[in-house]
Amino acid sequence: MTYFDFNSASEQTSFDLIPKGALVRVRMTIKPGGFDDPSQGWTGGYATRNDNTGSVYLNCEFVVMEGEFARRKMWSLIGLHSPKGPEWANMGRTFVKAILNSARGVHPGDNSPAAQNARRISGFADLDGIEFLGKVDWDKDQNGQDKSVIKAAITPDHKDYAALMGGAQGAAKAPAPANGSNAYAQATGRASVPGRPSWAQ
Template sequence: MSAWSDFNDAKTNTNVIPKGTLAKVRLSIRPGGFDDPSQGWTGGYATRGSTGAVYLNGEFTVLEGPYARRKIFTLIGLYSPKGPDWANMGRSLVRGMLNSARGISDKDNSPEAQTARRIRGFADLDGLEFVARIDIGTDTNGEEKNEIRGAVTPDHKEYGALMGATMAMPFPSATPSGSAPMPAPAPSPVAARPATAPTNVTRPSWAR
């Protein structure tokens, strides 16, 4: 039988990037208009859902490699009425993104590194470029979709090549002391590539 009359052996059309792929991405925050100055949530970046959960609606665009221009949508938890877990995972993800974008080892606790992990507001995250570890989750219909659950820092052997010329980008001081950004070399960029299993930063079902 012709291949154009029997399609049982045709490959399934999936648009999901393989789990564990490393890729350089840019975060764009889709504003939700919710502010709480007491929490430092200003500028209209946060979104408050119908359950009372608060999050950043993140759109991550792959910048290089075979998946360039692909977009991955992930919520970064800020608050859940059911407990602190989602917010803690959101803070962990942001810490990793800042480490990656600013060329800071996760083990570095120097004054400069601590300054690099501070932001003046969510506007400092909007447009942030870093190396992400891509995972696979499910949407509200149970279909597979990509998610960003963790970032790759300079501790990873692939970091320098993937970050390329923007490694350790200058960043504004988030403290009155105004510590200067740390310089770093700029190796050549390479394509996105598979890596090890992702970290545990994700959005639990109870927070959706």
């Protein structure tokens, strides 16, 4: 009789939830849903549409970059449109603005031309792979079980931002050129886009 020896197998990894309120540096990637609506600026196949509800969203995965929970993954949706009204889309816009502030080192109260430019994207591709400081929350999955999610980004006005983001440099810290309006574009090599779609206003 053949025996398979499992004595040398690794021990199980704990799948305890990441504690609610934990601050973690994450990389966000978007799972393409293939739904485009150029009139809304939704191009590149990034958006997902729920055929049952008519809602449109970004299906996002967040991977913890370092620390105790490194390589752990969480999933959340960023709302773009709901037939029920503007609230879900407004929450999504608020979240994306905070993500950009966090990723690009921009203080929420900074309304300089450079900071305003840092809060603009040319398309969802700019969000795919973006790294920022996120706050862990808990939500229920379809089976009623708790799961860890990211619903909020931590911005430079938070006391722990600098320590946890490490050397992340953003637009607000970049030297402003004489005209001031293209500081972020010059710092990143990305041109600003004057005609922004409705979701990026």
